[in-house]
Amino acid sequence: MNILIGLRNNVYADYLGYNLRLLGHNVKVVEDGIDIVNLLFSKDWDIVIVGILVSYYNGLEILERYQKYCDEKLKEQSNFVKAKFFIGSSFYDQVSMQQAKSLGATDYFVVPLDTDELLNNILKK
Template sequence: MSKLVLVIEDDEIVRASIFDLLEMENFNVVGAGDGVSALSLAREVKPDVVLCDMYIPEINGCGVLEELRKTWSREEMPFILFTSDYDPEIRNRAFALGANDLILKPLDIDDILNSVYKATGITPQSPQ
């Protein structure tokens, strides 16, 4: 059974690129463009991992993370935050809220894949 990844990114081109990348690796992917939609979708589909931009409309990435952690642990729903903000305070806050990983933009294919594979507990050699 393929793992389900929720991608939360307001830039449709970036979101589509991440979709393509993950689908090529045999992940199932769903997406949202803002924090409110993302929370609703996460509660509905219960993804195996969440990949979320920090700066999205409605509720930012840390806000989404904080809400999800009220229901699911780091192990139950791994959360990977990505941001272009190099501020250590954001990194510290993300990990304090229960992020599993933080990726700095510009996004690198290997960083995304390594983080998602680690979060799902599978390897590229066994994509399901």
């Protein structure tokens, strides 16, 4: 699987990436919103994990842009497959969680979460 990770907590993002690589996945970890957006639209990803707060962009803005991109791609390619999109936050926020879900996020999680539990949820959904 191709997995893109962009979280504000770089140490946690690197740790997630390390564990996913150990499981045999192709993982790219980036540090800011500009890199996330550039990579998000330049390659087909199976899973995208983005923080609610990253530099230059809000994770919800990135998700909304991605959904619009996917809608256009589906018009061009009927077999286009959207990535599973996960939003991470450093605190539980009901409003952000509901916004993420309404924008099409696969799930919303609070960082740091038990890594094994998070990996199981990401790879299972």
